[in-house]
Amino acid sequence: MAKKGPKTVFVCSECGYESPKWMGQCICGAWNTFTEERVADTSASSALSSKNREHRIVKPAPIRDIVSGETERMDTGIGELNRVLGGGLIKGSLTLISGEPGIGKSTILLQAAAGIARKYGRVLYVSGEESGEQIRLRADRIGGLSDDLYLLSETELELILDAVAEFKPVFLIIDSIQTVYSSQLTSAAGSVSQVRACTAEIMRVVKQAGIPAFIVAHVTKSGDLAGPKIVEHLVDTVLNFSGERNHGFRILRSYKNRFGNTSEIGAFEMSSEGLREIADLSASVLEETSRGAEGSVVTAVYEGSRPLLLEVQALVSPSGVGFARRSSIGFDPGRLNMIIAVLEKRTGLKLMSSDVYVNVAGGIRPEGTSIDLAVAAAISSAALGRPMADPRTIVLGEIGLTGELRGISQPERIASEAARMGFTKILMPEKNRIRWSGPENIEIIGAKDLREAVNKVLQH
Ligand code: TYD
Numbered sequence: 205m206a207k208k209g210p211k212t213v214f215v216c217s218e219c220g221y222e223s224p225k226w227m228g229q230c231i232c233g234a235w236n237t238f239t240e241e242r243v244a245d246t247s248a249s250s251a252l253s254s255k256n257r258e259h260r261i262v263k264p265a266p267i268r269d270i271v272s273g274e275t276e277r278m279d280t281g282i283g284e285l286n287r288v289l290g291g292g293l294i295k296g297s298l299t300l301i302s303g304e305p306g307i308g309k310s311t312i313l314l315q316a317a318a319g320i321a322r323k324y325g326r327v328l329y330v331s332g333e334e335s336g337e338q339i340r341l342r343a344d345r346i347g348g349l350s351d352d353l354y355l356l357s358e359t360e361l362e363l364i365l366d367a368v369a370e371f372k373p374v375f376l377i378i379d380s381i382q383t384v385y386s387s388q389l390t391s392a393a394g395s396v397s398q399v400r401a402c403t404a405e406i407m408r409v410v411k412q413a414g415i416p417a418f419i420v421a422h423v424t425k426s427g428d429l430a431g432p433k434i435v436e437h438l439v440d441t442v443l444n445f446s447g448e449r450n451h452g453f454r455i456l457r458s459y460k461n462r463f464g465n466t467s468e469i470g471a472f473e474m475s476s477e478g479l480r481e482i483a484d485l486s487a488s489v490l491e492e493t494s495r496g497a498e499g500s501v502v503t504a505v506y507e508g509s510r511p512l513l514l515e516v517q518a519l520v521s522p523s524g525v526g527f528a529r530r531s532s533i534g535f536d537p538g539r540l541n542m543i544i545a546v547l548e549k550r551t552g553l554k555l556m557s558s559d560v561y562v563n564v565a566g567g568i569r570p571e572g573t574s575i576d577l578a579v580a581a582a583i584s585s586a587a588l589g590r591p592m593a594d595p596r597t598i599v600l601g602e603i604g605l606t607g608e609l610r611g612i613s614q615p616e617r618i619a620s621e622a623a624r625m626g627f628t629k630i631l632m633p634e635k636n637r638i639r640w641s642g643p644e645n646i647e648i649i650g651a652k653d654l655r656e657a658v659n660k661v662l663q664h
Pocket residue numbers: 303304305306307308309310311312342345346474475476477478479
């Protein structure tokens with residue numbers, strides 16, 4: 205029989221694979237991801253060994269007999285959060301909210317906690333990061349006081365779960381998963397095996413008790429969860445909170461949602477009274493634009509079910525000796541290089557000895573490729589010193605390697621949003637223009653390729 209007691213294993217921080225010895229490359233392909241951890245040896249008394257398993261007979265059920273509990277959603281009191289969750293919080297669901305330190309994770313959860321407490325009863329906010337006084341101070345500031353909101357400053361998982369069982373909250377928050385540790389494991393809080401085991405245990409408890417719960421996770425600089433990817437697989441929903449820390453906007457996005465779609469975003473602004481929801485994101489983003497200036501082009505993307513107007517800014521300047529810099533904020537750097545190459549090859553723009561900077565204003569990182577053409581137009585505008593011929597024009601389209609413009613989906617709804625914001629023209633791929641069935645109060649300009657598009661929108 206194997207001997208019991210703690211043993212040393214090496215755990216991959218990418219995928220959670222456990223190896224008895226250190227390896228340079230994990231089976232998941234990641235390099236240098238193994239960390240040494242001591243874990244309790246359970247192999248001798250494994251609950252999974254067939255000898256220990258009781259003899260049970262399980263029976264499949266017809267799908268029609270299964271009743272869905274989906275309709276029971278709780279209102280968090282924050283409309284934007286409800287929408288990202290798929291229409292509210294599902295009972296017994298576990299949601300992970302990740303984001304850089306200081307982005308506002310604790311703030312949004314405290315606001316949600318207060319909202320739920322006011323409407324549904326007792327909420328338990330467990331913090332391993334801050335003391336009760338600190339949280340109280342914040343609650344005072346954001347109007348997050350409620351008689352039914354309870355705080356617990358604790359980091360030992362077993363004590364936390366005992367408190368949950370005793371207290372029976374209607375909503376539970378664990379802030380953060382990296383500070384929680386299980387006394388059953390000998391590795392340190394925040395280690396891969398701790399994070400994984402604690403998440404799995406919290407999942408089991410909340411599912412059993414039907415309590416919806418949020419766990420907070422910090423991310424590393426590169427944007428990864430500090431902990432194994434396995435945690436993302438365990439939980440029902442993964443949300444990410446992002447934004448530029450010194451800029452007001454905060455975007456809440458879901459990357460995985462077992463109870464809703466993952467394309468919706470929530471928009472917030474950090475204020476002195478906590479996070480404020482932004483109902484009209486396009487208006488807020490465009491408020492500070494430099495419309496009409498060289499290198500500024502307005503475009504639109506779909507964020508979930510809503511079209512969002514954005515300003516793309518580009519700056520082109522002679523590069524010093526050495527190599528030309530290409531840098532982008534809010535836009536994929538690989539795609540930026542591709543667009544620069546296509547611009548040089550297909551429109552004859554010379555950028556070889558120029559630095560190119562691209563910024564999506566407002567600290568927003570749009571997904572998808574429909575802003576390609578706006579990026580190309582902004583770079584051309586900056587390089588040629590030619591602003592948009594009409595600043596009330598929206599530019600839409602994906603660029604292919606041959607300089608052709610590919611159609612985008614649902615430009616009609618973008619057009620309505622653009623018209624609402626006072627835009628009068630949309631430049632879009634010819635393919636979209638041919639099939640146009642959108643509003644008539646906006647002029648549609650079609651272009652087949654990049655050269656034609658740039659010529660049509662920039663001043664001569
Ligand atoms: P916090 O929620 O503590 O971030 P996280 O939990 O993601 O680490 O938010 C921290 C920042 O938010 C902090 O720098 C101060 C700022 N803040 C405001 O500007 N207004 C507020 O009302 C609150 C509560 C925080």
